[in-house]
Amino acid sequence: MRHPPWRCAAHTAGPRACLQGLVRACHVWGLGLLSLPTGGDALLVSLVCRSVLHHFHFKGAVHSVSFSPDGRKFVVTKGNIAQVYHAPGRKREFNAFVLDKTYFGPYDETTCIDWTDDSRCFAVGSRDMSTWVFGAERWDNLIYYALGGHKDAIVACFFEASSLDLYTLSQDGALCVWQCDTLPEGLRLKAPTGWKADLLQREEEQEEEEEEGAESETTIRGKATPAAEEQQGKVKYSRVAKYFFNKEGDFNNLTAAAYHKKVHLLVTGFASGIFHLHELPEFNLIHSLSISDQRVASVAINSSGDWIAFGCSGLGQLLVWEWQSESYVLKQQGHFNSMVSLAYSPDGQYIVTGGDDGKVKVWNTLSGFCFVTFTEHSSGVTGVTFTTTGYVIVTSSMDGTVRAFDLHRYRNFRTFTSPRPTQFSCVAVDSSGEIVSAGAQDSFEVFIWSMQTGRLLDVLSGHEGPISGLCFNPMKSVLASASWDRTVRLWDMADSWRTTETLALTSDALAVTFRPDGAELAVATLNSQITFWDPENAVQTGSIEGRHDLKTGRKELDKITAKHSAKGKAFTTLCYSADGQSILAGGMSKFVCIYHVREQILRKKFEISCNLSLDAMEEFLNRRKMTEFGNLALIDQDAAEEGGVAIPLPGVKKGDMSSRHFKPEIRVTSLRFSPTGRCWAATTTEGLLIYSLDAQMLFDPFELDTSVTPVRIRAALRQRDFTRAILLAFRLNERKLLQETLEAVPWDEIEVVSSSLPDLYVEKVLEFLASSFEVSRHLEFYLIWTQKLLMVHGQKLKSRVGTLLPAIQFLQKSIQHHLDDVSKLCDWNRYNLQYRWPSRSSGA
Known part of the structure; x- marks a missing residue:
């Protein structure tokens, strides 16, 4: 059975998920590299076809990832080492991640990475208060260089534009300016040794024999004379300045920083919510403002240097600030x-x-x-x-x-x-919107309350357990209430809220919902079943067993696998699709299931997250975490932070074994289908997820045969046989061809063409018009199409109102969006004219 190609279209993540940097992302050549620091897993994702191309494991928790400016390499830091990999190219390879070099230097965990503009060198900051400059190639005068001068962990390091000069910032609010005595062009490639040198010498001797007598002097390419080599020497750094952000003396940790090389703008964020803007290298203060009382977790600057983005993980807040006009561009908080x-x-x-x-x-x-x-x-x-x-x-x-x-x-x-x-x-x-129940x-x-008066109308008693769900019948004045007492009661509003039926269940009811036409009722129970009822006759019409489809994950502290765990194996939220043919179900699991109601079979399962930092994501027990003293998951390996300050035990060098951590558990708390039938949304531990029907990249023809081709469609348009051209275009179902065909119809012939369309194609034309309203500029032309179709086929469409309701609501949503925009513009113009016309007349 075919299922709709639902794709995740938007992700409004919660504050914990998106702002704490659990997933690092870098893009190169239309590809995305996603790395999870908690487990070291990486995904190579194609942004064109939206599919995972390659899986890789870095064998350790990854702290940061950074591509070189030329896109040929990327650096991964884990622990106290930095590894350089060749970037995956356009060619198909067995292993897309090829390790080039491994750099050792820092004694503690690495914290930040930055590349030079020419991708010749990169710098790595560490918690051991040092910054290391490494050569991306085998340079003769720069293998590595260690920079000190700080008294706290390095937060960020930045190269100056087209230079090896470096800025380093530490957690205690200190900025060191380092000047290099060598330009990037002064870096020399190291002469090969061993078998590579012998091979190069043979090649050079062969070239000399071929070119013998042609030139009087011969120079070896890539090598310098001893005198020049002695003059150039090794690369050296010297500290030319050191500045402090906390001149007032108040202790405030620096938590994030960003630097724009073209405009020389340095932005720093602190644990108290204050951010500073400085101009380098003179360290001139431009702004010093506060966005909140929570720590600034991340800072970013756009390419032009006009907008600055701040992320506060404590509040789940995202701010985009235009520093020149001192105004907000965007302010969002989850x-x-x-x-x-x-x-x-x-x-x-x-x-x-x-x-x-x-x-x-x-x-x-x-x-x-x-x-x-x-x-x-x-x-x-x-x-x-x-x-x-x-x-x-x-x-x-x-x-x-x-x-x-x-x-x-x-x-x-x-x-x-x-x-x-x-x-x-x-x-x-x-x-009707007049009766509110809770x-x-x-x-x-x-x-039961009245919306108009706010007065309590009635209190319905009869349940013997907590009320878990309420739902009104969309077509009748009937209220369904589900309870933990293993019953669902139907209350009739027209009959003084008398209980008309009591549906007996085999387990506690967790969720209840009516079908959009009100002819069916679905109930989710604690024994992982979804039962379907006829509310008129109080007869059960079917059931779905969802225990094996839900696949609840094993929690971190569980000592048994998820298969043998009986906790949480039940659906807690239900929702019918807009046409009533399918039902969505979710619960304490990373999966959302969509079932076909009539056939009572699983259509598709959606995995809402792959984030292993959440609890109950894995199915099996990891024996490596089990020791004779118990589960290692009980011990937090990271030092606790209170107000941005690490508080370790005395004598502890790495981590604090006295602290405990909390991992949020993955679960789906609510599911809803859009009235348009094109989207459905879910509230999860990851945040608000919206899935939509993405048909732009799918070939989905309708009643296609060999006679339907673009050539025949365009031939019908030239013959002015518009009805035949439209029918053929919808059978081929290519969006650009559909747009070309509909826009080729003259506006005065739209009514005639609309009347000749079969009923089956009227629904498809309405769906296409609704989607075109969102992107097309031909607003009046498509409005004429919509009006003529509804006027001509209005009576016939009433008999199929159930199946056409999603398409009509989708059309209403698109038109309403344009109505709001146009009405605001018209009101603005009208007020401007009313304001300016009296002033001009009085001036005359």
């Missing part, structure tokens, strides 16, 4: 703790997420940015949902409140509470 729930807006343009940090964030699905954050909740958010209008968000929280937020004025306009304090575990809103975790009750 959830501090894990995301718990999400919901799509009815038009699919926005996603709302709630987290354990009590924040409610609204994200734009097109840009991937958060544009509003609500912080009214004082405890973790357990559920979020949109009303049918799309401008009201309703949330439930463990603080005992259910709140409604307005997206017009960005305010909390309703707060629903219970008669006695209780913790709400889930929330639901009916199709389930209690401790009192086992369901509370």
